[in-house]
Amino acid sequence: MRTACLIGLLAPLTLTPLHAQEQRDPPWEAADGVYGPEAMREARRRVQDENGDIRYGLAMIDRLEWQDTEGDGTLVWDVQGYYGGDINKVWVKSEGDYSLTDDEVEEAEVQLLYSRAISPYFDLQTGIRQDLEPDGLSHAVLGIQGLAPYWFETDAALFLSEEGDLTGRVEAEVEWFLSQRLILQPRLEAGLSAQSIEERDVGAGLTDVSLGARLRYEVKRSFAPYVGAEWRSRFGETADLQERLGQETDEVVVVAGLRAWF
Amino acid sequence: MLNRRHFIGTAATALASQSLLPAWAQSDRQGNRGLDPLTRNQFDLTIGRTPVRIDGRAGHAVTVNDTLPAPLIRMQEGEDIVLRVTNTLDEWSSIHWHGLLVPASMDGVPGVSFPGIAPRSTFEYRFPLKQAGTYWYHSHSAFQEQLGLYGPLVIDPARAEAESYDREFVVVLSDWTFADPHRLFAQLKKMGDTLNFQKRTAADLAADARQDGLGAALGNRAMWGRMRMMPTDLADVNGAQYTYLVNGHGPDDNWTGFFEPGERVRLRIINASAMSIFNVRIPGLPMTVINAHGLDVRPVTFEEFQIGTAETYDVIVEPKDRAYRLVAASIDSSGQALATLTPRLGETAEAPPLRPRPLLTMKDMGMSGMMASDMATPAEPGMEGQGHALTYPENAEPGGAMAGMAMDHGDMTMTDHHHPMGPGVANVAMNPVSRLHEPGLGLERVPHRTLSYAQLRSLRPNTDRRPPEREVEIHLTSNMERYMWSFDGVKFSEVEDSIKFYEGERVRLTLVNDTMMPHPIHLHGMFFDLVIPDYDEGEDGERYLPGLHTILTKPGEKLSVDITPPERGDWAFHCHLLYHMHAGMMQVVSVLPRDDRPPLREIGAGPPQATHPAETPVKRDMDHGEHGGTH
Numbered sequence: 001m002r003t004a005c006l007i008g009l010l011a012p013l014t015l016t017p018l019h020a021q022e023q024r025d026p027p028w029e030a031a032d033g034v035y036g037p038e039a040m041r042e043a044r045r046r047v048q049d050e051n052g053d054i055r056y057g058l059a060m061i062d063r064l065e066w067q068d069t070e071g072d073g074t075l076v077w078d079v080q081g082y083y084g085g086d087i088n089k090v091w092v093k094s095e096g097d098y099s100l101t102d103d104e105v106e107e108a109e110v111q112l113l114y115s116r117a118i119s120p121y122f123d124l125q126t127g128i129r130q131d132l133e134p135d136g137l138s139h140a141v142l143g144i145q146g147l148a149p150y151w152f153e154t155d156a157a158l159f160l161s162e163e164g165d166l167t168g169r170v171e172a173e174v175e176w177f178l179s180q181r182l183i184l185q186p187r188l189e190a191g192l193s194a195q196s197i198e199e200r201d202v203g204a205g206l207t208d209v210s211l212g213a214r215l216r217y218e219v220k221r222s223f224a225p226y227v228g229a230e231w232r233s234r235f236g237e238t239a240d241l242q243e244r245l246g247q248e249t250d251e252v253v254v255v256a257g258l259r260a261w262f
Numbered sequence: 263m264l265n266r267r268h269f270i271g272t273a274a275t276a277l278a279s280q281s282l283l284p285a286w287a288q289s290d291r292q293g294n295r296g297l298d299p300l301t302r303n304q305f306d307l308t309i310g311r312t313p314v315r316i317d318g319r320a321g322h323a324v325t326v327n328d329t330l331p332a333p334l335i336r337m338q339e340g341e342d343i344v345l346r347v348t349n350t351l352d353e354w355s356s357i358h359w360h361g362l363l364v365p366a367s368m369d370g371v372p373g374v375s376f377p378g379i380a381p382r383s384t385f386e387y388r389f390p391l392k393q394a395g396t397y398w399y400h401s402h403s404a405f406q407e408q409l410g411l412y413g414p415l416v417i418d419p420a421r422a423e424a425e426s427y428d429r430e431f432v433v434v435l436s437d438w439t440f441a442d443p444h445r446l447f448a449q450l451k452k453m454g455d456t457l458n459f460q461k462r463t464a465a466d467l468a469a470d471a472r473q474d475g476l477g478a479a480l481g482n483r484a485m486w487g488r489m490r491m492m493p494t495d496l497a498d499v500n501g502a503q504y505t506y507l508v509n510g511h512g513p514d515d516n517w518t519g520f521f522e523p524g525e526r527v528r529l530r531i532i533n534a535s536a537m538s539i540f541n542v543r544i545p546g547l548p549m550t551v552i553n554a555h556g557l558d559v560r561p562v563t564f565e566e567f568q569i570g571t572a573e574t575y576d577v578i579v580e581p582k583d584r585a586y587r588l589v590a591a592s593i594d595s596s597g598q599a600l601a602t603l604t605p606r607l608g609e610t611a612e613a614p615p616l617r618p619r620p621l622l623t624m625k626d627m628g629m630s631g632m633m634a635s636d637m638a639t640p641a642e643p644g645m646e647g648q649g650h651a652l653t654y655p656e657n658a659e660p661g662g663a664m665a666g667m668a669m670d671h672g673d674m675t676m677t678d679h680h681h682p683m684g685p686g687v688a689n690v691a692m693n694p695v696s697r698l699h700e701p702g703l704g705l706e707r708v709p710h711r712t713l714s715y716a717q718l719r720s721l722r723p724n725t726d727r728r729p730p731e732r733e734v735e736i737h738l739t740s741n742m743e744r745y746m747w748s749f750d751g752v753k754f755s756e757v758e759d760s761i762k763f764y765e766g767e768r769v770r771l772t773l774v775n776d777t778m779m780p781h782p783i784h785l786h787g788m789f790f791d792l793v794i795p796d797y798d799e800g801e802d803g804e805r806y807l808p809g810l811h812t813i814l815t816k817p818g819e820k821l822s823v824d825i826t827p828p829e830r831g832d833w834a835f836h837c838h839l840l841y842h843m844h845a846g847m848m849q850v851v852s853v854l855p856r857d858d859r860p861p862l863r864e865i866g867a868g869p870p871q872a873t874h875p876a877e878t879p880v881k882r883d884m885d886h887g888e889h890g891g892t893h
Contacts, residue, residue, distance in 0.1 A: 028760040028832040028850045031375055034367040039377040046354070047373025050404065051836075052748070052755030052846030056448045086451075086746050086753075087685060117685035120741045121490060147743055150487040177463045221453070261452070 057083035058261060063214075065257025067230070071101030076257075082115065089115040091125060096133065108132040111141055122146030129159055135199060138162045151175065166194035167202075181218045185226075187211070196237055201245065203237020216259055224259045284333045286414070286432055287509035287517070295520045296429045301338040301418055307357070309379075309401075309411065310350040316505055317512030321440050323410030324351070324401070330510045331434045331534065332399070332413025339394040339420040345387040349379040354403050357387070358786070358834075359415065360572060361397040361556050361811040364389040366831020366853075369786055371402045374834045374850055378403060394419035395556025396530040396574045398434070405443035408536035408840055412436060416530065417556075424721055425552045425561070427578060428525040435542075435569070435590050435599055437504040437535040438512070447841050450498055450745045459502045460494050460596060460619045489689070490743060491778060493621040494594070496703065498745075498779075498841060499537045501597025506538065506590065508601035516610065518602040523583035527603070528552075530576050533569045536840040539780060539814065540569050540590040541704055544603070545614060547586050549577035551713060555810045557789065558721035565710035568593070568702030570782035570814030572838040579603075587611040593703045593780070595619040620704040626778055628691020628818035681737055681750035686846075688741040690776045694820035696795050702816070703780060715808070716794050723804035724791055726826045730770035732862055733822075734761060738815060738837070738847070740777040745845055747777075747837065753846025754836075760850040761835065763827040764859040772822040775815045781842065784812040785851060787833035790823035812838060827853040 026032070032040045063078040080093040096108030113127035122144055129139040143157030156170045169191055176184045191207040212230030219225070231252045234242050239249040286297050312325040326332035337343055349355040356378050358370035368389045372378030379385040394417045401411035414432040439446065449457065462483070470479035486493055511517035521527050529549075533540060542549075543566035550563040553576035561578075569575060569590075585604035592598065595617050602610040681687070701712035740747045748754075763769055771790065773783060789809035799805045807824070815821060836848035859865075 024758070027757055028374065028852050030830065030832040030852060031367055031377075035377050040373070043373040043377040045373075046378075047371070048755045048757065051844055051848045052753030054447070054451070054844065056451045058452045086744055117744065120685055120688040121743060147490055149490060150484070151490060177461050179463050179465070180459045180461060221457070222449075 053085060055083065055085050057081065060261040062259060063257055064259075065226075065255045067097075068254040069099075069101075069251075071099075073100050074098065074106075075100060076255075084115070087117045089123070091115045091123075091127075105133045107134060113141060113143070115145070119146075121148070125157070148172070163197075165197050167197075167207075168192040168194075183216050183218060183224070185214045185216060185228075187214065187230075193238075196241075201238070201241050203239075203241055205236040205238075207236070207238040208232065208234045212255070214255065214257075214259075222261045226255075226257055226259060228255045229253065230255055284327075284329045284331075286334045287329070287331060287434070287511075296431060297334065297416070298336070299418075301336045301341075303337060303341040303343050305335055305343075305345045306348070307332070307345060308348045308350060309355050309357075309406075312410075314410070314510075316438050316440075316507070316510075317514040319440065321438070324406045325410050326357075326413060329413075330410045331436065332411065334413065334432060335399065335415045337391055337415075337417050339391050339417055342390050343388065346384055347379060347387065348384040349381060352381050354378040354380060355406060355411075356402045357399050357411075358402040359387075359397065359399050360784075361395075361574070362389070362415075363392050363787065363789075363828065366787060366829060366833060369831075369833065371786065371834040374832050375786075391417055393417060393556060395553055395558075396432070396532065396576050397556050398532045398534050398572075398574065400534065402834070405447070405536075405840065405844075408437075408439065408443040410438075412534040414530065414532055414534075424558045425528075425578060426526065427528040429521055430528040430530065431519045432509070433529050433531045433588065433601065434507075434509050435531065435533050435535060435538075435540055436507045436510075437499070437538040437592075438507050439499070439503050439505070441503055443536075443840075446499055446503060447844060450841060451845075455492060455495065455742075457499055457503055458492070458494060460500075460594060461492065462494055462621075489627075491627070491689075493623070494619065495742060495778060496594035496620065496622065497538065497592055497596065498839075500594050501592055504538065504592070504597060506535075506540075506592060506597050506599035508588065508590070508599045511601065513598070513600040513613070516600060516602055518604060518610070520607075521581055521603060521605055523581065523605050525580070527579050527581060528576055529579060529588075530574065531569060532574045533571050535571055537571070539571060539593045539702075539782070540599070541593060541702070542567055542569055542588070542590045544579065544586050544588045545611070546584075547579050547581055547603075548711070549579055551575050551577050551718075554718055554808060555789070555812065557809045559808055560719040560721055560806070562713060562717050563711065564713045566701075566705060566708055567713035568705055568814070570780070570812060570838070572782050572784055572812045573810075573814065581605070585609040585611045587613050589614060591616065591704075593620070595704065617704070622703075622778055622817065625695070625697075626703075626817035627689070628694045628776060681739065682752065684751060685744065686741050686746040686748050686753065687739045687751045687776070688743065689778075690737070690739075691774060691818050691820070694774050694776075694818050696821060697816040697819040698792070698794055698821060700816065702814070715792060715813075716797070718792070718808035719800070719806040720808050721806075723800075723802075724807055724809075726768060726791075726824075727805050728768040728826075730768045730824050732767075732865065733770040733772055734763075735772040735774065736761075736849075738773060738775045738777055738781050738783070740779070740842075740847075742778065745841075747842040747845040747847035749835075749847060749849050754843075754848035755846060757849060760832065760852040762865075763825065763851055763853045765827055765830055765853055765856045767827065767856060767859065769825050769827070770822050771825055772820065773813070773815050774820045775817055778817045779839075780814055780816050781847070782812050782814045782838040783836070784838045785825075785833065785835045786811075787829055787831065787851075787853070788825055788827055790825045793822040793824055827851075829853060830855065 059081040061079050065076050067074045075098040078095040082089040082091040091113040093111040098105050109131045111129040113125040115123045115125045118124045125143045127141050129141050131137045139159040139161045145155045148154045153173045159167045171189045173187045188211050190209045193202050193207050196203045210232040214226045214228030216224040216226035234249045242249050307326045312328045314321050314323045314330050323330045356370050356372045366375050368387050369375040397415040399415050400407045505512045508517040548563050550561045588601040590599040600613050698716040699714050701714045705712045737750050739751045791807040830853050833851045835851045836843045
């Protein structure tokens with residue numbers, strides 16, 4: 001039942017545009033008379049593919065960092081990658097954290113998304129998210145990722161879990177060049193929930209916000225260590241739940257990590 | 263044929279030890295005293311891979327006959343030419359004769375004019391030479407041109423040269439990278455600004471705030487940020503990756519040519535780079551252009567000029583008894599090619615330091631005359647000349663003007679942008695203007711004479727003075743963030759129909775640059791007459807529009823060229839910035855028989871109303887939220 005819902009969500013977007021059809025008239029054909037239609041058809045396909053239809057892939061470690069939480073701290077990863085052309089891409093994202101104090105993965109998720117450019121700066125993304133920890137739930141994903149005015153890299157997504165719970169997440173990052181290589185990157189992340197989810201200690205509404213700033217040095221454009229700080233807070237019903245459980249609703253952590261891409 | 267006016271130093275150039283450099287490209291240590299005037303009509307060219315050394319560092323090049331640049335091909339107008347090209351690579355290759363009027367099947371563009379030269383095979387080019395002048399040749403396959411497959415081509419005229427000279431050199435400008443160009447291209451796709459190490463920083467903000475006030479400085483950043491564009495985005499691949507070469511020599515290798523004081527020296531300057539536009543000067547030595555794109559022009563003298571990728575300019579210099587430094591600086595001032603002209607072995611002149619990098623302005627964004635104060639780029643070296651750009655448009659409030667100019671996008675309906683918008687088109691030029699009178703980015707404010715396209719006049723009168731029967735308008739479009747480049751919003755990979763010209767018709771091609779970058783647009787197989795605003799004919803009643811094969815179209819510019827297609831066939835039409843072409847900024851112009859032309863009303867192109875493009879008044883509703891921009 002849930003699977004059908006996922007497929008239903010994916011189906012309309014997975015229809016990629018059809019490539020040049022054989023039956024169609026060639027877009028130009030003067031040289032066919034000199035060198036033969038066979039040889040020219042093949043060469044035309046090659047030259048058109050070579051000039052405009054190049055595929056490429058990105059692997060991006062946006063954050064691989066140690067956070068100064070209680071005890072020995074926490075390792076956090078936030079990585080993503082894609083492969084495809086200008087319009088259609090397959091996108092993989094993963095994030096999670098690993099407690100050094102408890103020696104265990106506390107949260108971990110992987111997303112597999114089909115991504116389609118829908119405007120100059122934004123991609124529409126849809127697919128599945130599989131949580132590995134804490135509870136192994138599957139979710140359908142519908143999101144928007146791209147570059148907002150004022151250079152905000154944004155990623156906003158809705159998640160519909162197999163339990164029927166709807167949650168959302170918004171992330172935004174911006175880069176300020178202090179020098180050609182020293183870059184300050186403020187980052188905002190907010191969680192939302194359409195309902196309270198007891199198993200996850202989450203209440204309805206705005207659940208949590210983290211606001212941080214990371215100062216990185218680009219040894220190369222694609223390789224940059226950084227240090228930073230992050231303030232995290234829970235809100236609304238989620239904060240109430242936390243307080244009832246006797247946990248802090250606010251914390252500030254120091255972070256140190258690496259940003260790299262290939 | 264031996265032309266006596268050519269000074270010959272063949273004895274000195276005959277050193278065979280410099281296997282990586284052909285004689286004309288060798289430096290003073292090898293004794294470069296000028297070009298060998300010997301012409302031939304048969305050539306054997308072998309494409310292969312060769313290790314090279316650039317400024318002492320080892321690299322790998324794709325070469326012709328094991329040299330970088332490729333050998334000088336010198337021919338005589340009127341001859342029948344045979345060029346046997348053997349491809350020893352394991353990939354397809356090709357050679358295109360840039361600017362040569364050859365039959366379409368000999369033009370050398372794989373998939374357009376011929377199938378290409380298959381791996382480990384030989385292709386024979388045969389054509390008659392119908393022209394004279396300075397040209398060049400290069401691969402039209404993959405990134406081979408970036409890797410070294412380019413060389414000069416000189417055709418001596420059947421009649422006497424229009425200008426006399428005592429000695430000549432070819433000056434092949436190029437951009438060399440030790441990186442894999444496929445990798446550079448992929449990096450641009452992934453992060454379009456990744457190779458830019460000249461971004462505006464906090465220090466620039468502080469400097470601008472001191473000069474213009476904090477509000478103005480912040481407002482300016484907000485304006486650029488709102489549009490997700492960078493005023494420093496002048497050259498996608500630049501001096502951070504490139505070593506700029508003169509005749510295969512890096513700045514440290516310092517190519518050197520000898521002259522005798524008092525001689526008239528002809529420099530055949532060719533921009534054979536993959537991605538670079540250069541500002542060229544020889545401090546202390548004025549240059550007089552006598553030939554542009556292979557065709558003789560009326561002499562114009564200046565101290566500095568801009569040369570777009572794939573253009574050629576022949577200049578005459580008359581050096582005194584001292585050494586000079588030739589400087590070709592990348593337009594973003596990120597690096598420069600250097601060479602020496604000297605009367606004595608070992609003597610050279612100081613190389614000038616790089617100038618501060620210029621910034622793009624609202625005019626480059628196609629918003630000339632539309633800017634509120636917070637939108638203009640703060641004064642930067644070289645930018646004060648744009649002062650008129652700071653005036654308020656009528657009825658526009660300083661803050662409110664922007665709302666009407668949000669360049670955001672897909673839903674934009676403008677009467678003069680008929681092409682699809684979509685993810686590949688991030689902006690359109692709302693008010694493109696003629697910029698032919700401008701010398702080019704970074705030269706607006708230099709303290710000496712420059713050259714603009716509008717100053718060029720053909721030496722010989724134009725042969726076709728008919729007014730154009732119809733007009734084809736093409737927009738240069740891009741999305742820098744995704745590194746997508748196209749004509750009319752359609753990448754070459756998606757083209758389903760070519761642009762149609764008809765043999766012998768007089769057609770006007772109008773280019774509108776919707777992007778923030780200059781593009782050297784090249785049309786194969788024909789010269790076009792550049793329509794110069796405010797110029798109709800000379801005093802003798804003849805018209806002397808310059809004929810070009812490539813036109814460097816400035817950001818936010820609208821310009822027109824008139825063409826009489828001489829030869830049937832399919833001709834490549836593309837931006838000569840190699841990575842832009844690979845991203846999709848390419849099309850094909852099919853020249854069909856005159857009789858095949860449908861009635862003009864059917865092909866949607868009435869006769870152009872204005873003789874001079876881009877002079878039509880701008881009517882614009884500046885109300886908030888309106889995009890209405892009509893011409």
